Amino acid sequence: MTFDELQKTWQSQSNFKLKIDSDILLREVKRNKRNFESAIFWRDVREIGAGFVASVFLFAGCVFFWLLGLKNFVWPLLLLTVLGTGVGSFILVDRIVQKRKCPEHGGTLMGYIESSLTQVVHQIWLLKNILWWYLLPLGGGLLIWFSSCGLMVIMIKGMKASLGYLFFILACIIGTILLYCGIYWLNQRAVRKELLPRKKELENLQHSLENSGLQV
Amino acid sequence: MTDKQEKLFKAWFGRYKNLIFRVVNTYAAAPEDQDDLFQEVLLQLWSSIPNFKGEAKETTWIYRVALNTALVWKRTQNRKGKRFRTEILDIQEIVHTKDNCNELSKNKDVLEQVYNSIRQLHKSDSSIVLLFLDGLNYDEMADVLGISKSNVGVRLNRAKKKLAQLLKGLIDDF
Numbered sequence: 001m002t003f004d005e006l007q008k009t010w011q012s013q014s015n016f017k018l019k020i021d022s023d024i025l026l027r028e029v030k031r032n033k034r035n036f037e038s039a040i041f042w043r044d045v046r047e048i049g050a051g052f053v054a055s056v057f058l059f060a061g062c063v064f065f066w067l068l069g070l071k072n073f074v075w076p077l078l079l080l081t082v083l084g085t086g087v088g089s090f091i092l093v094d095r096i097v098q099k100r101k102c103p104e105h106g107g108t109l110m111g112y113i114e115s116s117l118t119q120v121v122h123q124i125w126l127l128k129n130i131l132w133w134y135l136l137p138l139g140g141g142l143l144i145w146f147s148s149c150g151l152m153v154i155m156i157k158g159m160k161a162s163l164g165y166l167f168f169i170l171a172c173i174i175g176t177i178l179l180y181c182g183i184y185w186l187n188q189r190a191v192r193k194e195l196l197p198r199k200k201e202l203e204n205l206q207h208s209l210e211n212s213g214l215q216v
Numbered sequence: 217m218t219d220k221q222e223k224l225f226k227a228w229f230g231r232y233k234n235l236i237f238r239v240v241n242t243y244a245a246a247p248e249d250q251d252d253l254f255q256e257v258l259l260q261l262w263s264s265i266p267n268f269k270g271e272a273k274e275t276t277w278i279y280r281v282a283l284n285t286a287l288v289w290k291r292t293q294n295r296k297g298k299r300f301r302t303e304i305l306d307i308q309e310i311v312h313t314k315d316n317c318n319e320l321s322k323n324k325d326v327l328e329q330v331y332n333s334i335r336q337l338h339k340s341d342s343s344i345v346l347l348f349l350d351g352l353n354y355d356e357m358a359d360v361l362g363i364s365k366s367n368v369g370v371r372l373n374r375a376k377k378k379l380a381q382l383l384k385g386l387i388d389d390f
Contacts, residue, residue: 109361208341
């Protein structure tokens with residue numbers, strides 16, 4: 001058989017008929033699209049909205065301590081509020097920017113691979129640097145808050161009387177550090193197990209289309 | 217926009233469902249994977265309609281959407297989370313007359329062999345072979361893939377050689 005004959009045989013495949021009710025299909029596609037958009041929306045609400053709600057509560061806490069006259073509690077909490085808002089804003093801006101760069105399915109294969117690759121590279125950058133833009137600001141803010149609470153308790157009650165409180169604060173600090181180590185480990189694992197192989201796969205695809213002289 | 221989008225989607229689906237299925241069949245072998253990829257392509261096709269300005273040919277657009285989706289598609293891990301509630305992909309063969317039954321059955325075996333071999337190729341090679349077998353010319357292939365015409369020629373030749381090696385005994389072109 002020659003390739004021309006194979007081509008003819010291939011094109012005879014229209015003998016297969018796909019029996020699908022187009023109305024049912026359309027309904028399902030629309031429902032699926034709605035579900036997908038709703039999942040993305042609620043993911044954003046969870047991740048960004050929760051951050052901003054937490055910031056509002058923290059700010060309310062600042063006001064509360066201010067009104068109670070416990071001004072020494074205000075500045076570390078205010079710092080945490082600012083850092084939390086900063087992290088939330090960073091995620092929000094990043095989502096908006098990345099949404100605009102989303103690969104277009106109707107674009108050429110090469111263009112699609114390139115923009116998918118750009119997105120994966122950005123995701124890798126985000127997760128590899130999660131320490132700097134997420135863990136350190138929030139974790140640092142929390143540690144400063146816990147430490148200042150400890151100092152305040154010692155100043156108010158004295159060292160001996162505040163041992164119980166100090167142990168509790170120490171447990172909170174250790175818990176926070178362990179939690180943040182876990183978050184860091186999970187993110188680096190995602191980079192190693194999912195994103196780097198994906199990047200390699202896309203790069204292979206890109207090279208195989210680009211370099212007519214290279215074997216991939 | 218939604219009415220127009222619905223009409224266009226239905227029209228495209230009616231005209232090009234076999235084209236989409238050929239792409240799906242090239243990149244997914246198991247029926248449940250085919251169903252999953254088919255759904256994904258249709259979803260992306262629906263989402264792509266607002267961006268379709270008519271600058272590209274309809275077939276070019278649909279090949280792009282289908283191939284782009286297929287190339288980055290990953291098998292759904294949890295089949296319980298199926299996206300469509302109803303089984304939409306019901307493939308049936310047209311009932312054949314006795315005269316051409318043998319020939320069609322032979323063709324079916326050949327096609328199965330070809331699909332299996334194409335699936336063994338590198339993803340970019342399989343896309344170019346698919347476009348060639350579907351009868352696209354070099355200009356159209358270059359348009360779908362976003363590479364130069366000369367590059368299409370080189371890549372196609374190489375992919376055909378690899379396919380011929382995989383289909384030893386069936387293809388005697390190379």
